[in-house]
Amino acid sequence: MSLSVQLRHHFADFEVDLAFQVPSGISVMFGPSGSGKSTAIRAIAGLMRPTEAQVVLGDRILNDTASRRFIAPHKRRIGTIFQDARLFPHLSVQQNLDFGKRYAPTTVSLAEEKRVIEMLGIEHLLSRRPSGLSGGEAQRVAIGRTLIAQPEIILADEPLSALDAARKAEILPYFERLRDEADIPILYVTHNPLEMARLADRVIVLENGRVSGEGAAVDILSDPSVLPAAAGGALIEAEVVECHADGLVELRAGSERLFVPGSNCAEGRKLRLRVPPHEVMLATKRPEGFSALNVVEGRIKAMHDVNDAAVMVSLDTGAGALLAQITRRSVAGLGLTLGATCYAVIKTVAIAHDNMGFSGPNAVKGGPVTTKIT
Amino acid sequence: MSVTDWISQVIGLGPQEALAVSLSLKVAFWAALCSLPAAILTAYALARWTFPGRGLLNGLVHLPLILPPVVTGYLLLLLLGPQAPVGALMNSIGITFAFRWTGAALAAAIMGFPLMVRAIRLSIEGVDQRFEEAGAALGASPIGVFWRVTLPLALPGILAGAVLAFAKALGEFGATITFVSNIPGETQTLPSAIYAFLQVPDGEGAAIRLVIVSIILAMSALAVSEVLARRVGARRSGREGIR
Numbered sequence: 001m002s003l004s005v006q007l008r009h010h011f012a013d014f015e016v017d018l019a020f021q022v023p024s025g026i027s028v029m030f031g032p033s034g035s036g037k038s039t040a041i042r043a044i045a046g047l048m049r050p051t052e053a054q055v056v057l058g059d060r061i062l063n064d065t066a067s068r069r070f071i072a073p074h075k076r077r078i079g080t081i082f083q084d085a086r087l088f089p090h091l092s093v094q095q096n097l098d099f100g101k102r103y104a105p106t107t108v109s110l111a112e113e114k115r116v117i118e119m120l121g122i123e124h125l126l127s128r129r130p131s132g133l134s135g136g137e138a139q140r141v142a143i144g145r146t147l148i149a150q151p152e153i154i155l156a157d158e159p160l161s162a163l164d165a166a167r168k169a170e171i172l173p174y175f176e177r178l179r180d181e182a183d184i185p186i187l188y189v190t191h192n193p194l195e196m197a198r199l200a201d202r203v204i205v206l207e208n209g210r211v212s213g214e215g216a217a218v219d220i221l222s223d224p225s226v227l228p229a230a231a232g233g234a235l236i237e238a239e240v241v242e243c244h245a246d247g248l249v250e251l252r253a254g255s256e257r258l259f260v261p262g263s264n265c266a267e268g269r270k271l272r273l274r275v276p277p278h279e280v281m282l283a284t285k286r287p288e289g290f291s292a293l294n295v296v297e298g299r300i301k302a303m304h305d306v307n308d309a310a311v312m313v314s315l316d317t318g319a320g321a322l323l324a325q326i327t328r329r330s331v332a333g334l335g336l337t338l339g340a341t342c343y344a345v346i347k348t349v350a351i352a353h354d355n356m357g358f359s360g361p362n363a364v365k366g367g368p369v370t371t372k373i374t
Numbered sequence: 375m376s377v378t379d380w381i382s383q384v385i386g387l388g389p390q391e392a393l394a395v396s397l398s399l400k401v402a403f404w405a406a407l408c409s410l411p412a413a414i415l416t417a418y419a420l421a422r423w424t425f426p427g428r429g430l431l432n433g434l435v436h437l438p439l440i441l442p443p444v445v446t447g448y449l450l451l452l453l454l455g456p457q458a459p460v461g462a463l464m465n466s467i468g469i470t471f472a473f474r475w476t477g478a479a480l481a482a483a484i485m486g487f488p489l490m491v492r493a494i495r496l497s498i499e500g501v502d503q504r505f506e507e508a509g510a511a512l513g514a515s516p517i518g519v520f521w522r523v524t525l526p527l528a529l530p531g532i533l534a535g536a537v538l539a540f541a542k543a544l545g546e547f548g549a550t551i552t553f554v555s556n557i558p559g560e561t562q563t564l565p566s567a568i569y570a571f572l573q574v575p576d577g578e579g580a581a582i583r584l585v586i587v588s589i590i591l592a593m594s595a596l597a598v599s600e601v602l603a604r605r606v607g608a609r610r611s612g613r614e615g616i617r
Binding site: 045046047072073074075077078079080082084086088089090099100102103104105145146149 | 504505507508509510511512513514515516518519522523526527529
């Protein structure tokens with residue numbers, strides 16, 4: 001199942017012109033407010049009629065302005081999770097779930113319902129009213145209600161942006177489980193780089209109503225020409241190879257070895273590291289007599305100006321693409337040029353996402369783990 | 375024991391007075407109940423749909439509020455009287471309004487309709503459409519969303535509108551007396567009875583008793599309507615906290 005979207009819509013002072021694909025897994029749509037994210041979501045869900053559109057889900061045409069086809073929202077089988085959970089206030093939590101069950105295309109078995117309730121940890125809320133739930137609890141119920149309705153794709157429209165950091169950390173793991181357990185495409189809209197780094201299999205970047213970049217998360221996040229420096233930061237896919245007695249975990253990332261501190265270590269686990277560009281230093285020679293553990297060799301692929309003083313350097317390394325934000329003065333002082341070999345010293349690694357529940361010592365439950373390792 | 379006997383014994387009203395009170399309650403009850411579905415539909419249409427003639431519909435609904443009630447009653451008589459074509463047609467299928475309590479109920483329903491529609495419309499307009507979108511996103515058809523989301527959320531306002539229309543029907547006089555006259559036991563409602571008692575020399579005591587009953591009924595209805603309206607308010611302000 002995959003979703004293909006092409007749409008154009010004219011607003012009074014703004015034009016949206018988008019084309020993108022959503023295959024299975026989580027595609028994160030990333031962009032500042034006013035970039036066209038809401039228009040895209042509303043058009044896919046059928047809550048608005050774009051000037052021109054072709055929206056195809058699997059083999060079903062949901063909207064095709066050329067042939068004047070428009071499937072009503074309730075027949076699209078698209079599960080939308082809204083920023084405000086939108087639980088029906090006149091129904092209990094269980095009745096909210098029943099609402100999804102009533103309109104599911106096939107009968108929802110008790111086992112299936114139980115699985116969803118357990119996955120989201122909402123058993124103890126079933127008899128409560130939505131007005132008595134915290135924001136995080138309400139959002140979990142909303143996710144459950146959507147899952148029980150058996151949609152063919154899930155649209156999550158900034159589902160965490162109304163929540164504080166602790167609540168976000170509470171919900172994020174459920175989206176990870178959704179990605180790993182439910183075999184349907186998820187289009188996840190956000191303007192939060194951490195959520196993107198943690199969840200995305202693919203990224204669609206929107207800017208001023210256009211798609212400015214689309215592709216695998218690892219490629220897009222390490223491409224400073226697509227994402228602003230603050231939002232990007234290289235992603236490194238790694239696997240645990242050894243758990244050392246001194247508390248360090250040895251990871252293999254491509255042909256490189258990296259060390260991060262971590263508890264709950266188990267060999268073979270796969271995880272994703274996010275390396276913020278300002279946490280990477282560059283050296284022209286392999287540094288010696290230095291406390292940093294993680295030094296990888298790379299070649300300079302590109303350099304982009306960030307501002308008057310700073311430059312973003314893209315490196316190809318054995319561990320994957322890396323970004324380093326350094327000063328213009330350092331570039332000149334070190335004589336860095338395209339194609340030159342240099343060494344990246346990684347000061348901090350954030351475990352951006354982890355299929356296996358690996359967590360570092362400073363882990364907020366489910367939150368992004370950032371660890372200084374020098 | 376009939377309602378009339380009960381009223382007569384418990385409240386201590388004379389037979390004609392008790393008859394007027396029980397008839398009024400019956401007329402008002404059926405007037406409110408039968409006009410409710412039409413009022414909900416009209417209110418929903420005015421609140422949520424844009425269609426040609428929307429302004430005209432809104433005007434028509436409000437007309438009984440502005441027209442002299444006697445005019446409304448006379449128009450009803452012209453339309454549904456025994457000699458009128460529509461009245462004759464309905465008579466032939468066994469429905470008679472003129473000079474019957476059903477006619478009193480019809481007149482009361484029409485006079486109370488604007489109040490009912492206004493209350494329900496306000497209530498429907500207050501239902502957050504984001505909940506309706508959420509219903510559609512879960513696969514509910516527009517009718518399903520109406521029944522399971524819009525209607526329950528608007529319920530307190532709908533009940534308040536119905537109570538208001540009931541109270542209005544209890545007091546309806548001009549249209550009723552013009553359309554169905556003032557026949558004790560058939561069309562003599564509370565206000566008609568008060569009016570009739572005031573026309574006879576020793577009727578003042580009965581009139582005063584009925585006035586007191588009217589005041590009590592009106593106050594109770596207003597109180598119920600007020601409580602329901604407050605529940606709407608509570609539900610609405612509660613909604614802000616719901617995510």
